[in-house]
Amino acid sequence: MARENDMTEFARELAKAQKIAVFCHMRPDGDTLGAAGATYRILQALGKRAYIVCADPVPEKFLYWELYKNVHTEIPTGCDTFLAVDCSTEERMGDAGYAFRTFRGRKFNIDHHISNTYYADYNYVEERSACCELIYELAVAMGITPDAVAAQSLLLGICTDSGSFSHSDVNERTLAIAAKLYGCGANMEEISYNLFKKQTKVRMLLSNLTMPTMRFYHNDRFSAIVVTKKNLERANALPSDSEGFVDYLLTVDTVEVAACLMEMKPEQYKISLRSKGPDVNAVASCYGGGGHVLASGCMIQGDLEEVLDKLSYTVGQYLED
Numbered sequence: 001m002a003r004e005n006d007m008t009e010f011a012r013e014l015a016k017a018q019k020i021a022v023f024c025h026m027r028p029d030g031d032t033l034g035a036a037g038a039t040y041r042i043l044q045a046l047g048k049r050a051y052i053v054c055a056d057p058v059p060e061k062f063l064y065w066e067l068y069k070n071v072h073t074e075i076p077t078g079c080d081t082f083l084a085v086d087c088s089t090e091e092r093m094g095d096a097g098y099a100f101r102t103f104r105g106r107k108f109n110i111d112h113h114i115s116n117t118y119y120a121d122y123n124y125v126e127e128r129s130a131c132c133e134l135i136y137e138l139a140v141a142m143g144i145t146p147d148a149v150a151a152q153s154l155l156l157g158i159c160t161d162s163g164s165f166s167h168s169d170v171n172e173r174t175l176a177i178a179a180k181l182y183g184c185g186a187n188m189e190e191i192s193y194n195l196f197k198k199q200t201k202v203r204m205l206l207s208n209l210t211m212p213t214m215r216f217y218h219n220d221r222f223s224a225i226v227v228t229k230k231n232l233e234r235a236n237a238l239p240s241d242s243e244g245f246v247d248y249l250l251t252v253d254t255v256e257v258a259a260c261l262m263e264m265k266p267e268q269y270k271i272s273l274r275s276k277g278p279d280v281n282a283v284a285s286c287y288g289g290g291g292h293v294l295a296s297g298c299m300i301q302g303d304l305e306e307v308l309d310k311l312s313y314t315v316g317q318y319l320e321d
């Protein structure tokens with residue numbers, strides 16, 4: 001069983017497959033969908049039968065692209081090969097992880113997370129801005145020039161995982177691959193508008209009602225907004241329509257930590273935390289929640305003023321002097 005393969009070997013072995021299921025990670029993002037969608041096209045171009053599998057449904061915003069309507073929660077029968085894209089562990093595949101682990105055919109894993117556990121028979125892991133960088137190189141190694149659909153799918157993955165080419169892991173090679181994808185027919189405008197700019201009228205109305213609740217604490221280093229049940233009703237919006245509001249607070253130059261308080265029921269708030277540096281995982285942990293250093297969440301009970309007092313006190317503990 002190979003631990004790590006070079007790309008030529010990985011591509012040569014994958015080319016032996018006839019019927020392949022390509023696995024995305026749970027709660028799919030643009031990179032895992034972009035990588036799976038492009039791989040699906042590439043494998044089809046090679047005359048193979050390919051299927052995209054994801055344990056969770058594809059978020060609405062990605063369904064603008066026909067390609068992602070081919071994502072299934074069911075795993076097809078009779079596959080000789082399973083391929084995981086953008087999954088650092090089998091657990092990342094969610095409910096599909098068990099099927100991957102117990103599969104008796106050949107298993108492949110291509111990923112850009114350094115924490116990858118090399119769980120397949122063939123593994124290709126390299127730190128990149130996005131898994132889609134690696135899928136482009138896989139296509140080249142398999143002798144395929146991505147068509148416009150595959151190229152757009154790869155660019156979509158790179159754009160979403162690299163923050164539109166703004167993260168620190170973007171380098172000359174990332175942009176060289178993006179340039180190649182443009183040559184294959186990809187373009188940023190469609191991705192940028194459909195994923196990052198476009199919003200519904202309902203979301204805009206909810207935003208207009210929510211932003212006046214904005215407050216600042218600790219010399220404007222912590223900011224919070226509240227999405228109330230009343231405002232959700234007024235805007236005829238769902239809690240999910242407030243996605244991204246918290247990130248907007250973080251655009252304030254002095255703000256280091258931002259919070260969005262979602263009123264779940266009277267005296268119960270679901271809190272999303274974002275940070276430019278201070279450890280908000282530690283903040284959320286104080287209330288039984290958690291996540292990542294820069295993005296985390298928790299629930300706090302109590303009346304609004306009480307919840308805000310507690311939260312701002314805790315955040316204060318993690319702001320550096």
Ligand SMILES: [Mn+2]
Pocket residue numbers: 031032086112130131161
């Ligand atoms: Mn990724």
